[in-house]
Amino acid sequence: MAYLEGLMIDYPLDVGAIWRRTERYFPGKAVVSNLPDRTIHRSTYGEVLDRAARLGAALIELGVEPGDRIATVMWNSYHHLELYFAIPSIGAVLHTVNLRLHPQDLSYIFNHADDQIVFVDRTVLPLIAPIRDRIPAREIVVVDEGEPAPPGFLSYQDLVQSGSRARFQFRIEDERQAAALCYTSGTTGRPKGVLYSHRSTVLHALGVTNAEGGLGLVESDIVSPMVPMFHVNGWGLPWSASLQGASQVLPGRHLDPTSLLELFQSERVTITAGVPTVWFGILKLLDEAPERYDVSSLRYMLVGGAAVPASVLRGFWERHRVRMIHAWGMTETSPLGSVSTARSDLADADEETRFATILTQGQATPLVEMRIRDDEGRELPWDGTSQGELEVRGPWVARSYYRDEAAVDRFTDDGWFRTGDLVTLDSRGYMTIQDRSKDVIKSGGEWISSVALENAIMGHPSVMEAAVIGMPDPRWVERPLAVVVLKPGETLTLEAVREFLRPHFASWWLPDRLEVVEAIPHSAAGKFQKTELRRLLLGTAERRS
Ligand code: AMP
Secondary structure: OOOOOOOOOOOOOOHHHHHHHHHHHOOOOEEEEEOOOOOEEEEEHHHHHHHHHHHHHHHHHOOOOOOOEEEEEOOEOHHHHHHHHHHHHOOOEEEEOOOOOOHHHHHHHHHHHOOOEEEEEHHHHHHHHHHHHHOOOOEEEEEOOOOOOOOOOEEHHHHHHHOOHHHOOOOOOOOOOEEEEEEEOOOOOOOEEEEEEHHHHHHHHHHHHOOOOOOOOOOOOEEEEOOOOOOHHHHOHHHHHHHHOOEEEEOEOOOOHHHHHHHHHHHOOOEEEEOHHHHHHHHHHHHHOOOOOOOOOOOEEEEOOOOOOHHHHHHHHHHHOOOEEEEEEOHHHOOEEEEEOOOHHHOOOOHHHHHHHHOOOEEEOOOOEEEEEOOOOOEOOOOOOOOEEEEEEOOOOOOOOEOOHHHHHHEOOOOOEEEEEEEEEOOOOOEEEEEEOOOEEEEOOEEEEHHHHHHHHOOOOOEEEEEEEEEEEOOOEEEEEEEEEEOOOOOOOHHHHHHHHHHHOOHHHOOOEEEEOOOOOEOOOOOEOHHHHHHHHHOOOOOOO
């Protein structure tokens, strides 16, 4: 059908638009970093972007072409922020790598992404140097201010100095061009890549700043993302804060409660963000020494990545008058998908009702749509009790994984993404996660693949069958519990299982508990019935903490 075309400028939504605004209006606003040696480094957006331009020019000189993947294995710092701008702006793809992964997963990711250049913090070099021959990159750049790079590596400082601002150019041809790449652990244990476009990145940055259904981030804020910049683009905060001209306080690798509270206090941080595990430690410290830290500057603390327990959200508010905002999101949703805030219709509600509301995973953020469907694909009503798989769509939701055709079943034919979260939606649209259909465990905000552990444990000579489920944990939210059926006459201890797995998995993947059982319940199709296992062993069919 013919239609009348609108007559507006097809203004490209790309990272260059954020860059130019930040540089023009907020060059003097602060970017503060806690360096590895705990010195506080102070720079400004003007300096960060000037260095980003020189870096971009230097990368072009190094032969970086549009579309090339460039990895960062780094904590949150002004260097990382420079790379957040430099890499996408020259048309390359910022691939942030989770430095907590096992070297085997790291080398899989470097090869799958085919990274041309890798930037690595000097403190992280001991993780990367031993697998150098398994990384396809032409160059590895060591990020440090001061020391020269070790032989065989390039120095970040030299690279910045070698670049000339005059030779820098934006090389973004189309807003649909890839800007960033982030891997998320799949149920099969093989990480899957989510490839963000410039358009999705800019729209998400705007969405995060939205006061209604977003985080209401403004110029006067001082934003300190504790969430690492390798976790879904630091939840989009580095770009959102830059766009708004809010100052940034980057905690580096000092993520223990004491360092964080000292930083929040000294820098008068107004917004911070992290997974529940980090908050547990901070709340404990505040409870122990309420007079020691001044947290009055905090407007709110964003919590997501796993459900926040009521005791934590209430504890911060009732004992320390700090508000938490609970949000839900995924690597595949950039990540902001929903935010839980009490609306004006609850203005007169009692405190219990308000708490019950903000403890849910919230309402979809503007431009993200939700629906729930049952196993047969029937859409379910928003009645607060019908439970089904959450599906989402929106301009910052993935429509496919990067070079991974096997995972097409996560995307529906009519353009929705299947989240693997089993949820209810109430009549006002507040979503509550009840369980997960994906077979993974989330420990301290990081994924552990049950299937990968099961397959490995089943390789143990004493084991006939093994299943791994998540058990609730007060510190890490979930921890792996291994359930095994032994071969006749065999015995097995938890320590033996851990030792057997140790060479192949990161230490935090190793199960914390072992249960030897006569049989593991199976479905008719021969799959483990994990819900039944959880009910039998943990007394609960659900994962809610
Ligand atoms: P990731 O891709 O690592 O960000 O993990 C996304 C998954 O984490 C979601 O599919 C949920 O299972 C879980 N998740 C994220 N936010 C929350 C939340 N607020 N409450 C409960 N689970 C969450």
